[in-house]
Amino acid sequence: MSKKTLMTLFGLLVIAMVVISGCSASETTNSDDSSDEGTSENDNASEETADEESDDDVKRLVFGRGADSVQLDPSKVTDGESIYVTNQIFDTLVQYEQENTEVRPALATEWDTSDDGLTWTFQLRDDVTFHDGTDFDAEDVVFNFERWATSAEYVYYGYMFGATEEDLGGIIESVEATGDYEVTFTLSEPNAPFIYTLAMPPFGISSPDAIEEYGDDYFKNPVGTGPFVFEEWVNDDSITVTKNDDYYGDEAKVDEVIFRVIPDNGARFMELQAGSIDLMNGMNPQDIATAEDDENLQIIRRPSMNVSYMAFNTDAEGPTSNEQVRQAINLAVDKEKLVTLYEGIGKEAKNPMPPSLWGYNDDIEDYGYDVDEAKRLLAEAGYEDGFEITLHSMSNPRPYMPQPKVTAQAIQEMLSEVNIDVEIVESDWNTHLNIVENGEHDMAFMGWIGDNGDPDNFLYVLLDKDNAKVGSAGNVAFYKNDEVHDLLKQAQTEMDQEKRVELYMQAQEIIHEEAPWLPIAHTTPPLGANADVVDYLPHPTGSEPFNYLDLN
Amino acid sequence: MFSYIIKRILMLIPVLIGVSILTFSLIHLIPGDPAKSMLGEKANEAQLEALRAEMGLNDPLYSQYGTYVAKILQGDLGESVQSKESIATEVADRLPATIELALFAMVLAIIVGVLAGVIAAVKQYSWFDNISMTGALFGVSMPIFWLGLMMIWLFSVQLNILPASGRLSNDIQLGLITNFYLIDSILTLNWPAFKDAFLHLLMPGIALGTIPMAIIARMTRSSMLEVMKQDYIRTANAKGLASYLVIFQHALKNAFLPVLTVIGLQFGLLLGGAVLTETIFSWPGIGRYVLNAVLGRDYPVVQSTILIIAAIFVIVNLVTDLLYKFFDPRIKYD
Numbered sequence: 074m075s076k077k078t079l080m081t082l083f084g085l086l087v088i089a090m091v092v093i094s095g096c097s098a099s100e101t102t103n104s105d106d107s108s109d110e111g112t113s114e115n116d117n118a119s120e121e122t123a124d125e126e127s128d129d130d131v132k133r134l135v136f137g138r139g140a141d142s143v144q145l146d147p148s149k150v151t152d153g154e155s156i157y158v159t160n161q162i163f164d165t166l167v168q169y170e171q172e173n174t175e176v177r178p179a180l181a182t183e184w185d186t187s188d189d190g191l192t193w194t195f196q197l198r199d200d201v202t203f204h205d206g207t208d209f210d211a212e213d214v215v216f217n218f219e220r221w222a223t224s225a226e227y228v229y230y231g232y233m234f235g236a237t238e239e240d241l242g243g244i245i246e247s248v249e250a251t252g253d254y255e256v257t258f259t260l261s262e263p264n265a266p267f268i269y270t271l272a273m274p275p276f277g278i279s280s281p282d283a284i285e286e287y288g289d290d291y292f293k294n295p296v297g298t299g300p301f302v303f304e305e306w307v308n309d310d311s312i313t314v315t316k317n318d319d320y321y322g323d324e325a326k327v328d329e330v331i332f333r334v335i336p337d338n339g340a341r342f343m344e345l346q347a348g349s350i351d352l353m354n355g356m357n358p359q360d361i362a363t364a365e366d367d368e369n370l371q372i373i374r375r376p377s378m379n380v381s382y383m384a385f386n387t388d389a390e391g392p393t394s395n396e397q398v399r400q401a402i403n404l405a406v407d408k409e410k411l412v413t414l415y416e417g418i419g420k421e422a423k424n425p426m427p428p429s430l431w432g433y434n435d436d437i438e439d440y441g442y443d444v445d446e447a448k449r450l451l452a453e454a455g456y457e458d459g460f461e462i463t464l465h466s467m468s469n470p471r472p473y474m475p476q477p478k479v480t481a482q483a484i485q486e487m488l489s490e491v492n493i494d495v496e497i498v499e500s501d502w503n504t505h506l507n508i509v510e511n512g513e514h515d516m517a518f519m520g521w522i523g524d525n526g527d528p529d530n531f532l533y534v535l536l537d538k539d540n541a542k543v544g545s546a547g548n549v550a551f552y553k554n555d556e557v558h559d560l561l562k563q564a565q566t567e568m569d570q571e572k573r574v575e576l577y578m579q580a581q582e583i584i585h586e587e588a589p590w591l592p593i594a595h596t597t598p599p600l601g602a603n604a605d606v607v608d609y610l611p612h613p614t615g616s617e618p619f620n621y622l623d624l625n
Numbered sequence: 626m627f628s629y630i631i632k633r634i635l636m637l638i639p640v641l642i643g644v645s646i647l648t649f650s651l652i653h654l655i656p657g658d659p660a661k662s663m664l665g666e667k668a669n670e671a672q673l674e675a676l677r678a679e680m681g682l683n684d685p686l687y688s689q690y691g692t693y694v695a696k697i698l699q700g701d702l703g704e705s706v707q708s709k710e711s712i713a714t715e716v717a718d719r720l721p722a723t724i725e726l727a728l729f730a731m732v733l734a735i736i737v738g739v740l741a742g743v744i745a746a747v748k749q750y751s752w753f754d755n756i757s758m759t760g761a762l763f764g765v766s767m768p769i770f771w772l773g774l775m776m777i778w779l780f781s782v783q784l785n786i787l788p789a790s791g792r793l794s795n796d797i798q799l800g801l802i803t804n805f806y807l808i809d810s811i812l813t814l815n816w817p818a819f820k821d822a823f824l825h826l827l828m829p830g831i832a833l834g835t836i837p838m839a840i841i842a843r844m845t846r847s848s849m850l851e852v853m854k855q856d857y858i859r860t861a862n863a864k865g866l867a868s869y870l871v872i873f874q875h876a877l878k879n880a881f882l883p884v885l886t887v888i889g890l891q892f893g894l895l896l897g898g899a900v901l902t903e904t905i906f907s908w909p910g911i912g913r914y915v916l917n918a919v920l921g922r923d924y925p926v927v928q929s930t931i932l933i934i935a936a937i938f939v940i941v942n943l944v945t946d947l948l949y950k951f952f953d954p955r956i957k958y959d
Contacts, residue, residue, distance in 0.1 A: 135795060140917070143707050151664060225672040228664045238671040292709065308718050309909035310791065331795055335907040339774050344789045347781045503657035503922060545670045 132624055133329045134606075137341045137350035141309050141334045144292035147277045148220075148227045156274045157616040158332055161314050162204075163277025163297035164322075166195055166214070166256075167268060171610050171621065172376070173429065174526020176272045179322070180209070180298065181256075190263030190568045197254040201321050203280035204302045211250035216281040218248040218258075229275035233525065263566040265573060266527035273525050274616070300325045300620035309334055326608075326623040345370065345601050351624065352602045352609070358416030358475055364601050371602050375611035377420065377427045377595040380531065381473035381520040383464070383484065384590050386512055388541075388551035392462065393515050397454040399588040402516075403440040404447035405491045406484060412594050414480050419594035424581050426531035427595040429613055430523070431570075432577035437585050447491050459492025465517040466497055467505040473520035473596050480593070481518065509549045519549050522615060528577045533561045536584055552589035626950075629958035633943045637936060644935040645697070645928065649690050652919070652927045659922040663706050680706065680924075693928060702933075703925035705918070712929045716911065720933075721804035722792060723910035726902070727895040729826050730834035735888060738838040739877075742845025742884075746853060747872060757842060764839030773832045773905035780828060788825050790907035797821045829906040833899055837891040844887050848880040855879075881952050889945030893938040 140154050147159035168179035181195040201209040221230035222242040230236060234243030244260050251257045260267065270276070283296035295303050300322065301314035312332040316325040333350060335341040342360045344350045346367070356364070356372075364370040385393040385402070392398040412419045423439035426432075451457060466481040467474075474480060478499065485495040495516075500508060509517045524530050534540055538553035557580050564576040584590075600611060609622040660676040677683055681692060696703055702712040741761070745754040781789035792806055793799060799818040802809050807826070810819035852858065853876055861871045900912035911930065918926035950956050 131796075133795065144709070225675040226664075228672060231672050236671070238675065289709065307909070308715065309913060310907070311795075333791065333795075333907070334909070335790055336904045336913065337774075337907075340777055340790055340905050340907065343774070343777045343782050347785060347789055349781075349789060501657075501920070503662055503920070504655070506661065507656050507658060542670070545673065 131329055132327045133331060134327045134352065134619065134622070134624060135331045135333055135350040136619075137333050137335045137344055137353035139334070139336055139338065139341070139355045142306075142312060142332070145295040145303065145306070145312075146279070146292040147275045147295075148217075148230060148279075149292065150275070151228055153615050158312050158314065159277060159295065159297075160274050160299075160616050160618050161301035161330060161620075162295050162299045162303050163274070163279065164201075164299050165272050165274070165276050165278070166197075167272045169272050169526065169612060169614060171612065171617070174269065174272075174378070174523075174613060176268055179272075180214075180278060184268070186568065190265070190566065191260050193258040193260070193267065194251070195256045195258075197256060198321060199254045201298050202319060203283070203296055203298050204317065205280050205283050205296045207280055207282050209278070209298055210253050211256045213281055214256045214278060215248050215250050216284075217276075217278050218245065220284070221276075227275075229273065229524075233270045233273065233275075263568060265565060265568055265570075266525060266529045269525040269527045273614075300618050301330060304329075320620070323620050325620040327619065330619055342601060345603070348603065351606055352600060354598065354600050356599050356601050358418070360601070361417060361599055369604050371604050371606070373600045373602055373606075373609055373611060374418070374597040375600060375615070376429050376613040377597045378429060378523040378526065378613035378615070379473040379520060380422055380425060380427060380595055381419075381471070381518070381593045382422070382425070382590040383593060384509070384514075384517050384519050384550040385588070386514055386516070386549075386551055387553075387589055388512055389515055391515060392454070392456060392460050395454050396587055397450045398456060399591075400440065401447040401450035401454070401491065402488065402493070403588050403591050404443045404450065405493070406487050406591055407442040408439070408593065409442070410487075411480060411483055414476050414483060415594055415596060416475060418475065418596045418599055420597070422592035422594050423585070425535055425584060425590060425592060426528055426581075427523070427613075430526060430528055430531070432528040432574045434578045434581040436578075437581060440588075444490055451491060451493075457492075459494060461494045461496065462515045463496045463498055465505060465508055465514040466499050467502050467518060468499045469502055471502075471520055472522060472598055473594070474518060475596070477518055510544060510546045512543050512546065512549075512551055514549075517549060523613070526614065528573075529561070529565055532557075532577060532580055532584075533565065536589065537561050550589035552584075552587070554583060554587065557583050626958050630943070630947070633946070637939050640939055641932060641935060645694065645932055646690070648928050648931045649693065652922075652924055653686060653689075655922075657922045659706055659924055662920075662922045693925075697929070697932070702929040705926045706923045707918075707921050707926075712926055715914065715926070716930060716933060718804065719909060719911045719914050722908060723896060723899055723903070723912060725805045725807065726826065726829055726833060726899060726908060726910060727892060729830040730895060731837065731888070731892050733830055734834040734838035734841055734891070737834075738841030739845050739884065741842040743849055743872060743877060745842070745846045746849030749850065754846075758846065761839035761842045764835045764842075767835060769832050769835070769901045770905060772835060773828070773902065776828045776832065777905070787828055788821075789828075790825075790905070792822060792825050792908065793818065794821050794825075829902050829908055832905070833895060833902045837888070837895065840887055840891060841884060844884050845877075845880065848883045849876060852876045852880040878952055882949060885945060885948055885952065889942055889948075893941045896934060896937055896941075 138154060138157065142155040142158050143152050144150050144155055145159055145162070147156060147163055150156065164180050166179060166181040167176040169175070170177055180201060181197055184193060184195045186193050197211055197214065203209060221227040222236070222245070224241065225231055231243065234245055236243035244262055244264055246259045246261045249257050277297055280296040283294065284291050287294045293306060300317050300320045302317050304313040304315050306312045311334065314330050316328050335344055338355050338357045341353050342356065345353050361372055364372050385399045387394055408421045412421050423437055424434055428435065464481055464484065466477045468478065470476060481497045485497060488495050508514055509519060521531060521535055534547045536548055536550070536552050536557065538558050540547040541551045541553055560576045560580040564573045567573050567576065602609065605625040607623050607625055611617060659680065660673045660682065664672055664676060681689055704711050705715060708715070741757045745757050748754055777789045780787040788794060797818050799806060799810055799815055800813050802812055806822035807819060810822055858871060858876055861875050899910060900916050902908065903910045903913045911934065915927060915930050918930065950958065
C-alpha cells in the first residue's frame with residue numbers, strides 16, 4: 074500500500090462521491106403511486122438503464138418486521154414470522170372469519186359430523202389449482218395429513234392432535250378420500266375443537282408434487298393454493314410473494330408483498346416514517362403516540378387473543394401453595410396501575426382467557442385492589458409478618474407483556490405494602506422458560522398466545538393437571554384440580570356448543586376462586602401503517618392473508 | 626518469509642482448537658434447550674425427546690464435542706438446527722455482506738483517521754488538533770446504537786436523502802456473483818445498482834467506522850509526534866525537502882507501524898463485532914446470524930461460525946504482520 078496507491082484510492086473515492094451526489098441532485102420526484110421508496114430508487118430512468126425492470130405500475134406492499142422466517146413450510150414452524158408469510162401462500166380446509174375465530178369455508182365448501190362426533194366429512198372445491206399448476210383434489214388432502222403424521226417435526230400437528238411417540242397420528246385415526254372431492258376424517262375420540270384447529274395456518278395444504286420435487290428444500294420453495302405465490306427469499310433480508318392471478322377466492326388487491334427484516338423497533342418505525350415500508354409490527358410503545366399524531370400514519374390494533382399473568386407455583390414448598398396467600402396477592406396488586414405500564418395496548422385481565430373468545434365468563438368479579446383485606450387474609454394464613462419470595466421475569470418484552478422489568482418492579486413495590494419482600498430474578502427468554510417449566514420458581518411471569526380460538530386452547534393447556542408435568546409444563550402454576558380437569562375433559566368431547574360454553578364458565582369460576590394466577594392483562598398488539606393502507610383487518614390469531622387490504 | 630507464513634498458518638491449529646473448546650463449553654453452559662427453542666413452546670415431551678436424540682444432545686458432552694470435531698475435520702461445518710440449511714451455505718450468504726461493510730468502514734476510518742491524526746500532529750495544539758482530538762474522544766465514546774438511529778432520523782426521515790436500511794432497494798434488480806454488491810454491480814455493469822448499494826453502505830459504514838476512525842486518529846497523532854522529534858526528520862527538513870514529503874514519506878511511513886497494528890486488530894473486531902450496526906441498519910450479515918443462533922441455542926451454528934470468524938481474525942493479523950515489512954524493511958521473518 075504505497076503512497077501512490079493510497080492517493081489513487083482516495084481519488085477514486087472522491088470521484089465516486091461526486092458522481093453520486095450529482096446523480097442525487099438531478100433526481101426528480103417520482104409519482105409512483107405504490108410504495109415511494111424515499112429517494113435514490115426510481116431515478117436514473119433517463120440513463121441507459123432501460124434493461125432494468127421498470128416496475129412503476131407494481132402495487133407493492135412492504136411489510137417491516139423484526140425477524141426473518143425460519144422455514145416456509147407452515148407444518149414445521151412455530152414462529153409467527155414464518156406463519157405471516159405462509160398465510161399468504163397456503164389455504165386451509167376451513168378458514169377463520171376476518172374478525173373473529175368462527176370458521177367459514179375455504180378449500181372445503183361444507184362439512185358434516187356424525188352423531189358420535191367421530192367422523193367428519195368435508196366436501197372440497199373442484200376449481201382449485203396449486204401454484205405449480207397441478208389440480209387440487211381429495212388425494213392431496215390425504216397426502217398432507219399423512220405426511221404430518223410421519224414425524225415429530227410436524228410440531229403443531231403433534232401438539233394439536235395429541236400425537237405421541239407410539240402414535241404419530243394422534244386423535245386422527247384415518248383420513249380417506251371418499252370421492253374425488255370428498256374427504257373423511259375418522260377420530261379416535263370426539264374432539265369439539267377439531268374444526269377450529271383445521272383453520273390454523275400450520276394445516277395449510279401443500280402441493281404433493283412440489284414436496285416430492287424439492288425434498289429437503291421444500292421449506293425454501295413453498296407451493297400452495299393461496300392468494301399469493303412465493304417468489305424470492307433473501308436470507309435475513311426479505312421475502313417476496315406475488316399475487317396469484319388464478320386465485321379461486323377473493324383476488325389480492327396488491328401485486329406484490331415484500332416482508333422485510335428490520336430488527337430494531339426504532340429503526341423500523343423510522344422506515345415507516347420515511348415511507349420505505351407501508352406496514353410494520355413490533356412498535357415501541359412511545360412510537361404509538363407519534364404515529365397517532367402523524368397524519369401520514371395510522372395505528373391499527375390487532376384484537377387480543379392472549380393473556381399475560383403471574384403464575385403462583387402451587388407445588389412449591391412455601392406460601393404460594395396456600396390459597397389464601399394467592400388470593401391476598403391478587404388483592405394487594407393494583408391491576409389498574411399495572412396496566413398503565415402497557416402503554417395503551419393492555420386491558421386488565423380477570424380470567425385466564427381473553428374476552429374475544431366465546432365461553433368467556435364475564436360474570437366473574439375480579440378481586441379488586443384492597444390492601445386491608447389482603448393483610449387480613451395473610452394474617453389468617455399465618456403470614457402477618459410477611460415473607461420473602463422470588464418473582465421470575467423474562468428480560469425481553471413479549472407480545473403480551475411489553476415491559477416485564479418495570480411490571481415486576483411495580484409488583485415488588487405493591488407487595489411490599491403487605492410486607493411481602495419480593496426478589497426479582499430476570500433471565501433471557503430461553504432461560505426463563507427453562508426455570509419456569511421445571512418449577513424452580515415461586516412466582517413467575519408468563520403469557521400465552523392462543524392457537525385455534527377455542528377456550529380449550531387456554532384453559533386446558535394452561536391450567537389442567539394433565540399439563541403440569543415438571544420439565545415441560547404448560548401449566549406453570551402446577552395447578553391440579555380434579556373438578557376443573559373433569560370439566561375441561563368433558564368440554565373437549567361435548568359437541569353441543571352451548572353445553573361447552575357452560576362447562577368453561579364453571580371452570581373459570583373455580584379457577585378464579587383458587588387463584589393459581591394473578592391474571593394481568595390482554596394486549597391488543599398495535600401495527601403501524603401508512604395512511605394509504607386501507608381495509609386491513611388484523612386477525613386475533615396473529616396473522617392473516619393480505620388479499621383484502623389495499624393501497625390507495 | 627515463506628516458511629514464516631507456513632509456520633503462522635500452522636499456528637492456526639492450536640488457536641482453533643482452543644476456540645472450539647471455549648465456544649463449545651460456553652454455549653453448552655448457558656441454560657436453555659435447543660430442541661425447545663426450535664420446536665417452540667408448543668412441542669410435547671415426545672417431540673422434544675425425539676429431536677434431542679436426533680441432535681445427539683443426550684450424549685455426554687465429550688462425545689458431542691468429539692462428533693463435532695470429527696465432522697469439522699472432514700470439512701463438514703454441519704447444518705443449522707433451526708433452518709436445516711448447511712452452515713457453509715448460510716455463512717457464504719452472509720459473510721460477504723459483513724466483509725463488504727467492514728472494508729468500507731475501515732477504508733473510511735483509515736482515510737479520515739490517518740489524515741486527521743497527521744494534521745493534528747503536525748499542527749500540534751492548533752485549533753484543528755483540539756477539535757479533531759475532541760471529536761475523536763466523542764467518536765470512541767459514542768454508542769453506535771444512538772449514532773445509527775440519529776443518522777437514520779436525520780438523513781432518512783427528515784432529509785430523505787439516504788435509504789434507512791438494508792443493502793439494496795426493493796425495486797433494484799442485481800444479478801449476484803460474489804455477493805459483494807458493489808463488486809457485483811460493477812461486474813454486471815449495473816450502475817443504478819452500484820449507486821443504490823453505495824448509498825446503502827454510507828450510514829452503516831460511518832456508524833461502524835466511527836470507533837476505529839477515532840482510535841486510528843489518536844494513534845496516528847501520538848505516533849507522529851514521536852517520530853517528528855527524530856533526528857532524521859530534522860535532517861530532512863534541513864536539507865530543504867518539501868514538507869509534505871517529509872511528513873508523508875519520512876515521518877508517516879515510520880509512524881505507521883503502531884497504527885497498522887491497530888488497524889489489523891480493529892478490522893478483525895469489525896468482522897465479528899458488527900452486531901449492533903447490522904441490527905440497526907438491517908444488514909444481513911454474520912453478526913446478526915451468530916446473535917440469532919445464540920438466542921435460539923443453535924449450537925452447530927454458533928460453534929462453526931465462531932470458528933470461521935476466529936480463523937479470519939488470525940489471518941487478518943497475519944496479513945497485518947506481513948505488511949509491517951513493507952513499512953519497515955528492517956523487519957525480518959525467520
